[in-house]
């Protein structure tokens with residue numbers, strides 16, 4: 118199968134946490150190119166690449182940059198390195214093993230959007246990532262790749278790390294902005310969107326770590342070539358993870374649109390013990406689950422959307438036959454209840470109900486009607502909340518109830534008989 | 536905490552070390568508003584004092600010229616900002632889906648057995664706080680756990696048992712801590728109120 122090595126460079130065995138090594142392997146070669154193209158030229162390449170946000174929502178990056186208002190207010194670039202979506206382990210690669218990729222992407226993107234301050238919002242639990250990325254920033258400052266008049270270009274950029282403190286919801290971009298402002302991480306109502314009213318009320322671009330890390334690659338190969346790597350409207354390559362019940366869990370890079378089956382069996386080494394697949398979570402636990410009959414679809418934003426799920430963070434969790442789906446659902450429900458910021462009643466109360474009902478099921482204290490109750494509670498949350506956390510809780514649970522009903526009923530009967 | 540105390544920059548006799556003061560001054564240059572530095576300063580305060588007892592929050596509020604209420608609201612929101620003392624070793628086991636599928640519940644059982652405490656509890660000697668944590672985002676190396684700032688991946692129950700026993704031995708030598716790993720213990724002796732919830736009223 119066509120594995121690509123544009124972003125993921127572990128195979129080279131090079132220590133990319135050292136600036137010298139990064140530069141030796143073509144690092145920052147795109148800076149003169151960007152200066153040649155000018156900000157509008159860089160944006161044009163990113164638009165031509167069709168790059169869609171790697172944080173989960175898949176919004177076209179070039180379009181997002183184009184939303185910045187043409188006024189005189191200072192602009193900010195904010196990097197979402199708050200990786201926390203259960204099942205996900207891709208941004209960690211850049212933060213710990215190839216930190217300059219993201220930082221080169223930051224420089225190019227800040228230049229393109231005319232931002233002079235960048236905050237990298239990094240997850241609190243990512244101690245090692247913080248150390249490595251902080252050290253990489255320090256190396257760049259001493260080598261004149263950050264700060265004032267970068268490499269004599271006249272362009273200034275300050276990059277600061279801002280460390281989260283254990284709140285998943287701060288991955289949501291407006292909660293993240295609130296958190297940078299020193300407030301509880303409660304998502305804002307949109308509009309206004311961050312492009313207009315972001316950090317400290319200023320125009321702000323928020324992009325995921327992997328999104329920004331792709332920008333140097335796109336400039337190097339050209340937007341069109343990047344787009345051609347994937348499927349229409351889903352350009353480029355993508356880091357994909359495979360975890361759970363597989364023989365070779367790991368992080369890989371494939372062109373967008375590679376069938377899920379190939380990712381699980383060719384890269385992930387197939388299911389443990391040769392078992393059949395019971396369910397998969399395609400891209401973090403906020404995504405509706407898939408059955409084993411749905412794994413021949415192309416792994417890209419549209420492929421997943423067509424089967425009522427999402428590409429999300431593109432890190433797959435494989436659940437083998439014989440697993441206990443009620444228990445799996447319990448872990449999912451517990452997480453979203455715990456991480457609800459509590460602003461909206463349907464999310465705050467609804468996630469609590471979901472968790473309580475699943476716990477009852479797990480304890481053998483509820484019958485099949487609880488499945489309908491769960492669906493009902495999910496419907497009560499869906500579409501009625503300020504941010505997508507509510508849906509992130511409701512969709513996976515509802516998908517389990519709807520797609521795996523016979524399995525759940527069997528598990529309920531088994532508990533009753535026990 | 537009464538409002539009147541807010542103006543006192545050495546609330547309850549607490550004061551930041553000169554090094555922390557210097558770091559706060561640098562942090563303040565990074566944000567156009569002082570409140571932007573609040574979470575980084577709370578981190579520094581936690582590193583220095585072990586946990587964010589009410590007097591520490593007052594000190595932060597005074598230092599950043601913020602209302603006590605806004606400092607409290609932010610401190611309360613984030614789980615990694617400690618509102619009560621933790622053990623010297625903060626053991627956090629990931630029990631989310633991928634780790635569950637690869638045996639994390641056995642790790643929890645091992646910890647409960649070896650440490651004699653349940654998730655969410657701190658041992659009476661102040662050495663261990665045990666918690667289940669949400670996905671540490673290293674699922675390809677599940678099951679995962681963290682002790683203070685160190686990650687452990689692909690952990691088997693036997694390895695974990697050995698690790699905990701080693702920590703127990705280390706702990707007997709070191710004694711209980713003041714909370715945050717690495718907090719300055721020379722100037723901040725262990726808090727007498729270890730294990731009790733502070734009152735932020």
Ligand SMILES: Cc1cc2nc3c(=O)[nH]c(=O)nc-3n(C[C@H](O)[C@H](O)[C@H](O)COP(=O)(O)O)c2cc1C
Pocket residue numbers: 169170171172173174175176178197198199200201202285286287288289290291323324325326328329504505506509
């Ligand atoms: C509950 C919730 C959690 C999120 N967590 C993350 C996250 O950890 N990392 C991330 O990049 N985006 C996360 N997002 C998506 C962000 O809101 C935002 O869309 C993204 O950072 C935009 O960057 P991109 O366009 O480069 O993907 C989350 C969204 C929601 C609703």
Ligand code: SF4
Pocket residue numbers: 286303304456457458459460461462464465502503504505506507
């Ligand atoms: S949906 Fe949930 S997490 Fe999002 S704002 Fe509402 S309560 Fe907070």
Ligand code: FES
Pocket residue numbers: 203204205629630631632633634635669670671672673674677678679
């Ligand atoms: S589920 Fe444990 S690290 Fe992701």
